[in-house]
Amino acid sequence: MQVLGLKRRQLGASSGIGKETARVLASRGARVILACRDRARGVEVENELRAETGSKSIVFMQLDLSSFTSIRQFAGEFLTQEQQLHVLINNAGTINANNYQTTEGYELSFGVNHLGHFLLTNLLMDRLKESTPSRVVNVSSLAYRLGVLNFDNLTQSEGRIKSYTRSKLANILFTRVLAAKLEDTGVTTYVVHPGSVNTGIKRNWSNWLRKMAPAIIPFLKSPLEGAQASIHCAVADETELSNGAYYEVPSKEANSNWLRRGPCSRIVEKEPSNDWN
Template identity: 40%
Template sequence: MAGRITSQFDRRATALDVIKGHDLSGRVVLVTGAASGIGVETARAFASAGADLTLAVRDTAKGEAVAADLRKATGNDRIAVGALDLGDQASVRRFAADFAASHAALHILVNNAGIMATPEMRTKEGYELQFATNHLGHFLLANLLLPLLRKGAPARIVSLSSIGHRRSPVVFDDIHFKQRPYDKWAAYGQSKTANALFAVGWTRRFGADGITANAVMPGGIMTGLQKHMPMEEQKALGWILPDGSINPGMKTPAQGAATSVWAATAKELQGIGGLYLEDCAEAAPWKEDAPWSGVLPHALDAEAAERLWSVSEEMTGLA
């Protein structure tokens, strides 16, 4: 793939490796889902670089415990916690209003939070929960914080996607499984495709204003994301070996956070958006003989990104 953007880091690099040498003093950073998993390690890297950091979390008690740990570990006292339930649009609006009231600008937004392979559940609007949480909540949040991102420009958004995007494009005729039978993996897949298409649509609109967005595939990591999956299913997928140990091909949370941090800080990506990144590089096209890496065309399709933007505005009341 000619002209593909790469870096000095590989898939085993950690978030702290990537942040080394960066000074984020005076920079405002917001990370969603920062109370567990790779969100904690993403936040740790930003805190270690001196950022003014906010952890946006559903469980504020867990969030405060993480914040206390990060303050002690990094010596950075500028770490706040805010309550955010991405599946509840009223919660997103409350969080955005509170954040805007206490910050003059925003420089880095990491849309990290997510859910995976859940039983069929819906929001009060009737939206399928994985699409609503993983995509719509973050779409609404970013748009509500646009004035702060404009003041922070050049600013960056990191949108957490997944190789799971290969399981489904966005099925515009039935996003919320009202006509077709619910499939937890198809639902997850289209939400992760939506996360990638968001980066395409966002950069098309606001890249010229100095606010870019890129999608990130963090890699396979064992975190709380698997909580809805029985152990036998995890073994069948090869994530857990027959003896109960974790597949050695999995990343640690610190390694999983590396590409998010790279997307947020790399000089190679200054002014560049609309990409799908993995292992601290721009992903190559997906190939059948290497199914656990790469990006499929439907996740970067400009026409689909425009259609998704329109329906997302309607579903969030931003139209």
């Protein structure tokens, strides 16, 4: 796939993996939309990346994934301003350290990491179909292996780790369902694990992890290293990728047969509730 002239929308692009992904895509000639919650930070990153890459095709747009109202407002503005969308990268992620909820009352990690991406992807789907060949890249985590989905409780935290891991499992299942639904439409979808990366998400680490940080951080990937899987799935030729696949390192599809074991085998084909829309 040619990168020059493509338009890319990057969620969670104000720091870490998202910022590095945006930097690389912009340097390759893509038009990049930075979707960030914090307006001041978003404008700062927009100016920084424009200066570094020399590209004027980097645009900040405000988006709060913890609010369905904000998501719908963003989608409306995007569809009015942008006539093409070739790659949607759902990168935003959070760990709910304080039992917070979204504006609509969903547990924060699940609401931001999955439901927000789910809603926005659906709102932008027609534009993706109009811009084919196009693709959706979802950023998950190896932590999905610890996730257990309980569709009867999407409002309360089950602890920061359990809540985070179920949101990451949902990312993968959503990718698989989406790939099946979009077969033969020209829109493909992939999900990636960036690895253990030194990003801003560590601000939500537990106290004991923070104490261990000096010993842990030297072994973490840099944000640029963590962005490689997302970048690969965004720009690689379609012949190099498998629709609906899960990638743990760039260009290498991971074995996700684990999802076919036990209760998860009944969830893989489960279509998310329309109520989430």
